[in-house]
Amino acid sequence: MDLSNKTVFLDAAAIPLDHDMLRDSQQHILKVQERGDMVLVKVNKVELLLWRHLLPAFAERCREWKHKSTCE
Numbered sequence: 001m002d003l004s005n006k007t008v009f010l011d012a013a014a015i016p017l018d019h020d021m022l023r024d025s026q027q028h029i030l031k032v033q034e035r036g037d038m039v040l041v042k043v044n045k046v047e048l049l050l051w052r053h054l055l056p057a058f059a060e061r062c063r064e065w066k067h068k069s070t071c072e
Contacts, residue, residue, distance in 0.1 A: 007058075016048055 022029065032038045043051065 017025075017029075029038070029040070033040055
């Protein structure tokens with residue numbers, strides 16, 4: 001929970017799917033998407049890079065524990 005921004009970050013996964021991967025697993029992806037368990041967002045390479053940096057930052061802002069000296 002990030003009270004300063006009034007947001008809640010529950011869970012996220014960013015799985016970059018290229019055309020080959022999408023074609024090979026299309027049946028499974030469509031089933032998951034139909035259940036409402038997944039949202040498919042098409043992005044370009046620059047946007048993908050942005051999401052790869054943003055998602056960990058969002059999760060870190062919501063973290064409620066302090067890092068140890070070993071960064072755990």
